[in-house]
Amino acid sequence: MSEAGKSEPELLRQHTVFAQFGELALRSDNLDEILTESCRLVGEGLGTDLAKVVELQDDGKTLLVRAGVGWKPGVVGKATIKLEDDTSEGYALKSGKPMTSSNIETETRFRYPPFLIENGAKAVVNVIIIGGKDRPPYGLLQVDSREPREFTESDTAFLSGYANLLAATVDRFRLIQEVREREAGERHALEIKVAERTAELAASNAQLDAFAYTVSHDLRAPLRAMEGFARILLDDYAAALGDSGGRYAERIVGASMRMEGLIDALLGYSRLRRQEPAARLVDPTPIVRRAVEEVQASLERPIAIDVATPLPSVMAEPIVLGQVLVNLIGNAAKFQRDGVPVQVTVRAEHRAGRVRIWVEDNGLGIAPEHQERIFNVFERLHGDETYPGTGIGLAIVREGMALMGGRAGVESDPREGSRFWIEFADTAQLAMANDDSVKPQS
Amino acid sequence: MNELSIILLVEDNPDDAELIKYAFQKVGIRNPLVIVTDGDAAVDYIGRTGVYADREGLPLPELILLDLKLPRRSGFEVLSFVRQHETARHTPVVVLTSSDQEKDICRSYEGGANSFLVKPIGRDGLIDMARALKAYWINLNHGVAL
Numbered sequence: 001m002s003e004a005g006k007s008e009p010e011l012l013r014q015h016t017v018f019a020q021f022g023e024l025a026l027r028s029d030n031l032d033e034i035l036t037e038s039c040r041l042v043g044e045g046l047g048t049d050l051a052k053v054v055e056l057q058d059d060g061k062t063l064l065v066r067a068g069v070g071w072k073p074g075v076v077g078k079a080t081i082k083l084e085d086d087t088s089e090g091y092a093l094k095s096g097k098p099m100t101s102s103n104i105e106t107e108t109r110f111r112y113p114p115f116l117i118e119n120g121a122k123a124v125v126n127v128i129i130i131g132g133k134d135r136p137p138y139g140l141l142q143v144d145s146r147e148p149r150e151f152t153e154s155d156t157a158f159l160s161g162y163a164n165l166l167a168a169t170v171d172r173f174r175l176i177q178e179v180r181e182r183e184a185g186e187r188h189a190l191e192i193k194v195a196e197r198t199a200e201l202a203a204s205n206a207q208l209d210a211f212a213y214t215v216s217h218d219l220r221a222p223l224r225a226m227e228g229f230a231r232i233l234l235d236d237y238a239a240a241l242g243d244s245g246g247r248y249a250e251r252i253v254g255a256s257m258r259m260e261g262l263i264d265a266l267l268g269y270s271r272l273r274r275q276e277p278a279a280r281l282v283d284p285t286p287i288v289r290r291a292v293e294e295v296q297a298s299l300e301r302p303i304a305i306d307v308a309t310p311l312p313s314v315m316a317e318p319i320v321l322g323q324v325l326v327n328l329i330g331n332a333a334k335f336q337r338d339g340v341p342v343q344v345t346v347r348a349e350h351r352a353g354r355v356r357i358w359v360e361d362n363g364l365g366i367a368p369e370h371q372e373r374i375f376n377v378f379e380r381l382h383g384d385e386t387y388p389g390t391g392i393g394l395a396i397v398r399e400g401m402a403l404m405g406g407r408a409g410v411e412s413d414p415r416e417g418s419r420f421w422i423e424f425a426d427t428a429q430l431a432m433a434n435d436d437s438v439k440p441q442s
Numbered sequence: 443m444n445e446l447s448i449i450l451l452v453e454d455n456p457d458d459a460e461l462i463k464y465a466f467q468k469v470g471i472r473n474p475l476v477i478v479t480d481g482d483a484a485v486d487y488i489g490r491t492g493v494y495a496d497r498e499g500l501p502l503p504e505l506i507l508l509d510l511k512l513p514r515r516s517g518f519e520v521l522s523f524v525r526q527h528e529t530a531r532h533t534p535v536v537v538l539t540s541s542d543q544e545k546d547i548c549r550s551y552e553g554g555a556n557s558f559l560v561k562p563i564g565r566d567g568l569i570d571m572a573r574a575l576k577a578y579w580i581n582l583n584h585g586v587a588l
Contacts, residue, residue, distance in 0.1 A: 213543060217511060220540050224563055225457030231565035232464060260563055 014158050017045040021162065025169045034169060035067030042143055042162055043069060046155055050121060050144040053129070053166075054081060054089065056137055063089055063139060070144075071119055079115045086111050092126040093137055098156035099126040103148040116144070123149040125156060127163045132171035141166060212270035219263055227256040258298075268323055269396045272403060279315045279404040279425060284325075284357065287318055288346055291325035295333050303333055308347035314355045314424040316404050324400040324408075325359075327393035328420050332361035335418070354406075356423045365414035375408070397422065443473070443504045443580050450503035451477045452484040452520060453538075454512050458561065462507070462538075465565075465572035471580065476503065481515025484508075485523050488530050502530055502588050505579050508555070510539040510546055518553055525554040532586035534579060 020041055028034050039051035052068030052075075063081040065071075083090045088110040092099040101107045101124050104117065116124070121144035129138040141163045143151075230252035238246055288307055296302045314321075325346075332344040345360045366374060375398040394408075397420075401408045405425030412418040449471075453459045459477050466475060478484045486492035487503075494500060506524065510517035517537065524530050536557040537550045550558050557579075562568050 213541075217540050220561075220563065221455050221458065224461065224540075224561060225455075227563060228461045228464075228565045228568065229457070235565070 010154075014045045017041045017158075017162070018165070021165060025165070031170065031173045032067060035166075036069065038141070038162070038166055039067055039069045042141065042159060045158055045162070046125075046143050046151075048143060048145045048149075050119070050146060052076070052142050052144070053139060054142060055139040056083075056093065060136065066139065071115075075115055075119065079113070081113050084111075088112070088124065088126055089140055089142075092128055092140055096128050096130075096137075098128075098160060100124070100151040100156065102150045105148075119144075120146050122147055123151070125151040125159060127156065127159045129163045129170060130167045132174060135171075138167060138170050208270050212267055219259075223256050223259055223263070227253055227260075230256070261298075266392060269392045269399065272320065272323075272396060272399050279317050281313050282316050282318055282321070284311045284314050284316065284321060284348075285309055287316075287322050288325055288357075291322055291329050292346075294326050295329045298330070299333060303342040303344065305329065305333070305344040306346070308345065311346075311348045311357065312350070312355050314357070315406070315426070316424060320400045320404060324397050324422060327397050328359040328422070331393060332359050332363065332418070332420070335361070335363040337363050337417075351423065353426050354423050356421050358419055358421050360417065360419045362417040365417050366410060366412040367414050368412075371410050371412060374410070443583070443585065445472050447473055447504035447580075448501055449473050449475050449505045449507065450484070450487065451475055451507045452479075452481070452512065452517065453477060453507070453509045454479045455509075458509075461565070461568055462572070465568045466576075468569050469573045469576055471572065471576050473505075473580065480513040481517065481520045484512075484520045485515060488524060488527055503533060504585055504588065506533055506535045507538045508535055510537060510541060510550070518549055521550070521553040521555060529588060533588075534583065534585055536575070536579065 021038065024034055024037050024041075028037075035053045039053060043049050043051040048070075050070035052071065053066050054063040055066040056062075057064055057080075061083050063083060065076055065079045065081075068076045081087065081089055083093065085091075086109075088099040088101060091110070101110065101112075104112050104122055104124065112121075112124075123145040125143050126140050127142075129141055131138050141159060143159060230249045233241060233249045234246060234253070241249060285307075288311065292305050292307065296305070329344060329346065333342060336342050340362060343362050346357065347360075348355055348357045350356075375394045398408045401422050401424075406423050408420070408422045410418055410420045451459060451462060453462065456479075459479075463475060463477075476487065478487055482492070484506075486494045487500075490497065490500070508517050508520060512520070515523075517539070521535055521537075524533060524535060534556045535554070536559060537555045538559050538561060539546065540561045542560045547558050559571060562571055
């Protein structure tokens with residue numbers, strides 16, 4: 001005999017059980033398998049074929065037979081034990097000490113659940129399976145014997161040692177489960193967020209479409225009337241109107257034409273957001289010239305606009321680029337500084353393989369805190385009476401450039417003016433691919 | 443169509459109606475122009491119901507100019523009524539609207555419209571359109587005799 005009065009074969013058997021448990025706990029990812037196998041192993045260690053793990057339920061008053069070996073059907077996963085003071089289970093849980101009964105039939109301290117007797121259990125030993133840190137106990141490891149049996153201190157020491165290892169394993173499973181649930185919850189929350197954002201975007205696009213439709217439909221009607229009747233006055237009633245009357249009627253026609261331009265800009269923007277123009281290599285010079293002419297024509301008197309030609313070819317869609325340039329040059333011409341002659345310059349530069357076109361002015365400039373904001377739709381820095389506008393010009397610039405694979409920005413010092421830039425997608429690859437087609441045919 | 447054939451203009455905007463009337467005069471369209479200002483009135487006129495119930499002798503139009511966005515019944519509903527009406531179902535319907543939306547164009551032709559015109563901006567455009575209407579629908583086109 002050695003170690004607490006255990007026989008060599010008994011000791012060997014119990015060491016083997018621990019070794020097998022260690023292997024099982026590492027290998028298995030199934031808690032029920034580990035629990036069931038544990039019942040078999042501890043039975044083996046104590047020389048019996050009847051054992052079970054009972055799990056303390058959330059109510060704190062009930063134990064469920066979670067796993068077991070040697071039991072008739074209807075026990076494992078089903079049978080419960082009500083925790084009361086006069087049960088050995090209750091006592092074991094409360095005290096945390098092993099409880100043994102050498103003979104249930106003659107036991108006077110505790111009551112035992114009927115299924116125990118029905119399954120032929122005569123003696124029982126209970127050890128606690130503790131919970132994780134700050135948690136209630138997981139339950140009990142119970143080994144039963146079909147014969148009355150005196151469980152020794154050595155038996156309970158073995159069982160307690162096993163139950164502690166089991167407790168660590170059970171807690172590990174609980175932690176994994178908690179992490180999994182939390183991750184699933186977070187993933188679910190994220191999915192909901194993505195779905196919400198997608199719906200919001202779709203709604204804002206639908207709103208923009210509805211808005212564009214209303215604009216094209218309803219705002220154009222009074223415009224037709226203004227323009228139409230003013231022209232009728234000019235054509236058919238010129239004599240009655242006289243010179244000043246005629247000029248005023250012309251002003252009405254002019255104003256309605258400008259409004260038509262604004263409506264076109266709005267519709268252009270909403271269309272821009274829905275389509276994907278194919279950018280190709282184009283010479284921007286004639287597009288810039290046309291934009292300059294268009295801006296000059298809209299002004300009461302021409303201003304100085306210099307274009308530093310030649311401009312290098314860029315990746316663009318001509319109509320979209322035209323829209324972008326008209327808005328940039330128009331802005332440069334519009335936001336003037338009182339008493340300073342306007343000077344607008346359009347020039348290009350190469351920047352890390354990309355072409356950048358600058359539109360520079362000596363006007364009001366933009367304070368740093370507004371420089372990003374101004375590219376948003378309907379964002380305006382000035383009242384309509386000082387600088388009329390739709391608030392979509394720069395949104396068209398940014399959206400248009402993005403559609404062509406480029407981008408837009410501004411550098412500005414409020415004391416000197418603004419330098420807006422548009423940068424185009426890299427042309428290098430396309431320029432090489434197009435070289436053959438550019439050569440004159442022989 | 444002859445010079446006595448009625449043209450029905452379904453148009454809720456009095457400015458547009460006035461401008462169309464003006465353009466018709468300018469290009470010499472002399473047909474009587476009946477103007478109704480909502481979808482229900484158009485249906486009543488063609489179906490001889492409502493205020494037009496006891497107008498037995500009232501001739502049916504031989505050309506209908508139809509706006510789409512109308513108070514009460516929409517232009518599409520008027521179109522559908524016309525196409526189901528025993529006598530009027532062959533009458534040419536020219537949609538005349540400020541919408542150039544693809545879905546309106548499709549729905550109009552699906553509903554049996556014969557032509558789709560977008561109201562021109564500017565007096566000159568309107569007069570050009572009136573001239574073309576006169577040349578094609580009044581002078582050239584043959585309709586089913588009512």
